[in-house]
Amino acid sequence: MSQQYPQNQQPQGWGQQPPQWGGQPPAPKKSSAGKVVGFGCLGAVALLVVLGVAGAVLGGTDSGDDAGGGVLEVTASPSAGAKEKAPEAEAAAPKGAEGDVKITGCEVMDGTGWPKADVLITNRSSKTSNYIVSVEFVDASGKRLADAMAASNNVAAGQEVEEDAQSLDKVEGKVSCKVTKVTRYAS
Template sequence: MLGWSCLGVFAVLGVLAVAALVGLFVVADKDGGAEDGPRGDVRLTACVVDATTKWPHADVLVTNRSAKASDYGVHVEFLDPAGKRLSDAYGATDNLAPGQRATVRVQSLHQVAAGTRCRIVDVSRHMSWRPSG
């Protein structure tokens, strides 16, 4: 039979193990969080349906918050007022220096109705292979 002091040691070790696992999950969530990675580098600045063509476009502001020149890809969905996906499109900018900003127009060629909303679905950031300058 184990004494009270051994049970106390096991209880403390159990609490430390649980705390270590919780800490691991919190760090993993922070590293994978949308605002901490490339998604945090992109902000939707406009969502417009052209009155003549009925084509929607989104303007997104990309700010390179990384330490290296980077290429970005942005995936945008166009949604009806109820949230149903009507169309999607991709935009890109490349060789953006650290701290540099660029506005990217993401254009769909599918006709939609007025009142269409835009949503950023995904953002990719890769180190640029082209030298700056």
């Protein structure tokens, strides 16, 4: 004889076993590492966007003339190994942030062949400022061989700071160092 059971019911004792020694083990907890990583990346991207917008707004207000009217040049020979000094007097000093920056030396490093410019930043504004200076290295014909950047933060009003703009591009022969852009914004 067969016993009839209602649909989806099994007789007692069949199917799931009763808990033993303290019951069933707890279900493993779901890891939220994916959420943490995802939101962390999203936060980093959002921060970069905000900083980029703030830098564009602040950097564009006090950068001065971008026409390159006060580009300074210094020539150095890689075989000489010694720095040549920039001319002391310029006909007309550039206005704005470009007037705050002067190349005081230009050389190609003997061991590496990397060009380097010595940059003197003098904060002529009335506020403590941050500076980003772009420098390019060109040959005698004016062809760009390399470029580099120098930066300095929290330069007090009237303060002078010396920085290096060093490229990691190997160059040969004589080079000239030119300041191509200066960005200054209040700290």
